[in-house]
Amino acid sequence: MTRPLYLDFQATTPVDQGVLAAMLPYFSDDFGNPHASEHQYGQSAAQAIAKARADVAKLIGARSSEIIFTSGATEANNLLLKSAAHMMADRGRRRIVSAATEHKAVIEVLARLGKQGFEVVWADVGSDGLVSIANLDKLVDEATALVTIMAVNNEIGVIQDLATIGHICRERGAIFHSDAAQAAGKIPLDVGHAAIDLMSLSAHKFYGPKGIGAAYIRRSLQRDLAPQIDGGGQEAGLRAGTLPTPLCVGIGAASALAAATMAGERTHLLCLQEAFLEELSARGAKFAVNGTLDRRWPGNLNLSFEGVDAEALVMAVSDRIAISSGSACTAEALEPSHVLRALGFGAERTEGAVRIGFGRSTTLDEVNRAARVLADSATGLAQISRSAEWKDEGVYGNAAE
Numbered sequence: 001m002t003r004p005l006y007l008d009f010q011a012t013t014p015v016d017q018g019v020l021a022a023m024l025p026y027f028s029d030d031f032g033n034p035h036a037s038e039h040q041y042g043q044s045a046a047q048a049i050a051k052a053r054a055d056v057a058k059l060i061g062a063r064s065s066e067i068i069f070t071s072g073a074t075e076a077n078n079l080l081l082k083s084a085a086h087m088m089a090d091r092g093r094r095r096i097v098s099a100a101t102e103h104k105a106v107i108e109v110l111a112r113l114g115k116q117g118f119e120v121v122w123a124d125v126g127s128d129g130l131v132s133i134a135n136l137d138k139l140v141d142e143a144t145a146l147v148t149i150m151a152v153n154n155e156i157g158v159i160q161d162l163a164t165i166g167h168i169c170r171e172r173g174a175i176f177h178s179d180a181a182q183a184a185g186k187i188p189l190d191v192g193h194a195a196i197d198l199m200s201l202s203a204h205k206f207y208g209p210k211g212i213g214a215a216y217i218r219r220s221l222q223r224d225l226a227p228q229i230d231g232g233g234q235e236a237g238l239r240a241g242t243l244p245t246p247l248c249v250g251i252g253a254a255s256a257l258a259a260a261t262m263a264g265e266r267t268h269l270l271c272l273q274e275a276f277l278e279e280l281s282a283r284g285a286k287f288a289v290n291g292t293l294d295r296r297w298p299g300n301l302n303l304s305f306e307g308v309d310a311e312a313l314v315m316a317v318s319d320r321i322a323i324s325s326g327s328a329c330t331a332e333a334l335e336p337s338h339v340l341r342a343l344g345f346g347a348e349r350t351e352g353a354v355r356i357g358f359g360r361s362t363t364l365d366e367v368n369r370a371a372r373v374l375a376d377s378a379t380g381l382a383q384i385s386r387s388a389e390w391k392d393e394g395v396y397g398n399a400a401e
């Protein structure tokens with residue numbers, strides 16, 4: 001049996017073959033402890049890690065010394081947000097500004113900081129999914145410790161205006177963090193230009209391995225941040241533990257590859273997105289796009305089909321295409337997406353939302369096929385739910401007689 005077509009590239013991406021090839025020697029051949037600098041085994045691993053660190057830094061316009069390897073974006077968010085909040089509290093700043101559309105790996109960290117006495121406030125988000133700059137501008141003041149706004153949303157793909165937010169923060173002396181897990185390797189990022197102080201990355205969202213990510217920490221902040229994990233003093237004392245050389249090499253190779261292919265990939269995905277939406281309409285599907293199409297990563301489409309429950313649709317197509325309703329974590333919990341609710345949508349639109357993710361390897365044929373499968377299944381499900389409603393009305397009609 002052939003597997004269904006994979007269209008869930010926001011949940012994770014496959015490791016690129018070239019990236020995998022670069023990683024393999026570091027499992028059993030070049031296996032030295034990168035922190036054992038007295039012999040050749042350790043030195044060889046350390047050299048590979050230094051190159052990887054430089055490649056990650058280059059992807060976001062940072063210096064090598066500003067990159068700390070972590071287990072992923074979740075750990076990077078925890079390290080950066082918690083340490084920055086406590087550092088700023090020591091300076092009398094206890095307000096944290098964010099948005100309700102953030103990933104759980106930010107929201108839950110802020111919930112914990114809230115319990116510890118920080119004042120967490122949420123900037124307005126429009127129905128297009130973009131943070132209101134005017135509102136954020138009012139919320140960031142001399143009491144603000146930090147602002148955390150993601151670069152690209154994992155559910156709806158919209159791209160926030162990081163540079164404008166960064167400069168508001170810089171002007172008021174607040175720290176600016178961005179969870180760039182869905183943006184790194186996909187859109188150009190420049191921590192200098194956007195005045196970003198802290199940033200979180202995850203390799204498995206851009207064709208690198210799972211279990212490795214990076215925290216960018218602007219040089220001037222490194223002295224003052226406290227680690228979450230104490231131990232042997234690795235990573236400038238900010239994150240102890242022996243570095244996993246193959247994974248570090250993996251995120252480095254994925255970064256170099258992404259930097260080289262980013263522009264072409266975006267053009268390819270824009271073509272796919274356009275073709276997919278056209279085919280859906282041509283097939284008679286009735287749907288709405290969630291989040292603006294104007295500032296969006298083209299590999300992400302989030303759609304609500306009229307009169308269709310997302311769970312039912314995802315199940316109906318699951319033997320042919322692999323897509324998700326909402327984000328992976330909320331899908332497990334089977335609760336409506338907090339992102340779509342933050343956009344102000346009602347139950348029908350929120351419960352009808354499916355996320356379709358295109359990737360580097362996705363072809364035009366595949367998206368056309370997927371559009372036909374989705375359109376036909378959605379139309380079929382909408383008819384069933386309409387006739388069910390009609391029957392309900394019939395029952396009530398009979399009862400009244």
Ligand SMILES: *Cc1c(COP(=O)(O)O)cnc(C)c1O
Nearest residue numbers: 072073074103105154181182202
């Ligand atoms: C995937 C993702 C994370 C979590 O990253 P891990 O490396 O899997 O911990 C955090 N934030 C966003 C926006 C993501 O898409």
